[in-house]
Amino acid sequence: MKKVLAEFRRFSRRFSAAQQARRIAKDIHRLRQSAGPDAPLKVAVRVTGGIGDHIVAARFLRDLIAAVGPLALDIYSPKREIAAWIFRSLDAPVACFHERILWDRLRPSYAVAFYVTQFAVVYTETVDWMYLSERAPKLRDVAVRLEEFRPSIEACIQHHPRLDGHLGRIASFMGYGRRNFLQGMANIPYGGDALPIETDPGALEKFGLAGRAYVTIHNGFDAEFDKAAPTSTKVYARFDDVVARLKRLYPDLLVVQVGTVTSKAIASADLNLIGATTIRELAAIIQHAHLNIDNESGIVHLASCFDVRSCVVFGPTSVDYYAYPQNINLRPPVCGDCWWVNENWMNRCAKGHEQAPCMSLRSPDSVVAALSEELAAWHEAEAGHETFDELPVQDRGRGAGYGFPPGREIVDGAVRVLMGLGPVWLTFGQLIA
Structure with a gap:
């Protein structure tokens, strides 16, 4: 009975996914037929990996939009909620879908579809090159450049992720890192690390x-x-x-x-x-x-x-x-x-x-030594504007959670002097560790 129920649930999911795919495909077709010349082109993007991979992909799409003009992005990710959170930072209409369920069904419906992971590739077998030439010639040029770059990393693409280490060495040799290799493949400027990702203000x-x-x-x-x-x-x-x-x-x-x-x-x-x-x-x-x-x-x-x-x-x-x-x-x-x-x-x-x-x-000790200069300068700056007496009254007895015992203001000045010794104090700390 359990096997029957499990099979029924799988069938229900597949049937629901097929219905959803048909609705989305009709909407895409209708938009391609009726969109005006100034409407952003709808593009499909498959993204895989963790949070870091999604952030790198978002920066690439940000820079792609800056290079080719407005786009509407349909993102397909196995981590739909993470994708929605990160790609909402882009200045573009974004919709997110579940990659495993819908990608293979819907990819052919788009004028152009990309796969963005450690590399960026174009699904050339489904690209409508004439439509791109008419509606988005700059995007067509980027797609061509990605396709021209592909032979130099084809083995890495075919055997991803097993040859990702080799891919990283190729990128490093070319002067790129994980943060900007995709832009290098597409020959578009890197817009920097900053990304206005939504945070919880409370x-x-x-x-x-x-x-x-x-x-x-x-x-x-x-x-x-x-x-x-x-x-x-x-x-x-x-x-x-x-x-x-x-x-x-x-x-x-x-x-x-x-x-x-x-x-x-x-x-x-x-x-x-x-x-x-x-x-x-x-x-x-x-x-x-x-x-x-x-x-x-x-x-x-x-x-x-x-x-x-x-x-x-x-x-x-x-x-x-x-x-x-x-x-x-x-x-x-x-x-x-x-x-x-x-x-x-x-x-x-x-x-x-x-x-x-x-x-x-x-x-x-080597990690502490690497951190010493950064934290010493920060500690000195913090000590210069937040003394114990400047803490809120309700925090003084418990040191505002910083580990200050009551009466710490008596020795606080002495501690700061010791902090100023820098390397000497670091050496002493290492000896007593």
Whole structure:
């Protein structure tokens, strides 16, 4: 009986999807027939991957619109809600659909359809080249350039994602990174990292962060890669030690941990928000952070949208390809850049080590040293305008959550003098760690 019910549900979903596809196809056909010369051309875009991949794709489409003129975008993604949230930041009419259910049925209905992932390609077998030439000649030219670029990475396209590591090396050799390779393929200008992604304005108040200075830290990975894996070679396992050392140097440093189900609690962090935020709340918290400490992850891409700097501990993924130039990018002490040398690279060390040495040999002290200059300058600036006496009266007894005990104002000046010693204080902190 259960098998019968399951089969009935599958049939119902397929029937519903077929009906929806027919309605959408009719609307697309009607629009192509009746749209005036100034109406934006409707384009189909398939996007796959995690939050970071969707952000990179959104920047590409933003720059595509800037280069060719107005477009109406139908986005097909396996993460429809994430896609709707990110692509709403574009200055264009956007509709989002479920990729697995509708893409193959509807792709032929459009005058042009793109696949945007680590690369951007055109589905040439369904392109209406004459229609593009008449309605959107600049878009036709971009489509032609993408098709001309394709032979140089054809093997990577055919074997995606298994040759993504090779693709990253090709892009790096050409002078591009993950952030702007798509624009390089299309030969259009890169419009920068900033992206006006929607955030929840009440998030800081909800979690007690309004008006307070803090840094975020994240140690998770994309659960969609392998849901059965408890951890990943991309994850730096010693962030707890890093935070503990930073707290010795900067006792009033407020550290907020963010993440979802793949993150593990960092005991030395002040506030644990793993699984406690919506995606818009997370974005608001990242947006107002002074700094984000992380592995290579989608949150690093998100932080870059708000001009928030990240300190990124790299392991198997390529620094040259994935690094944002404004970030503190820590190259692995050994090995590294082994992503996609085999299908298990993200779960097990490609060389067979129990722990990936690219991460396990990275000392917490080296991460602290990389952060020292940034945090020392920030701490000095913060101390210059927010003394204990300037805190709200209701926060003085508990130090506004910064770890200040009552009466801290007595020694606060002395602590700031010690903070000014910089390298000497860092060395002492490392000795007593």
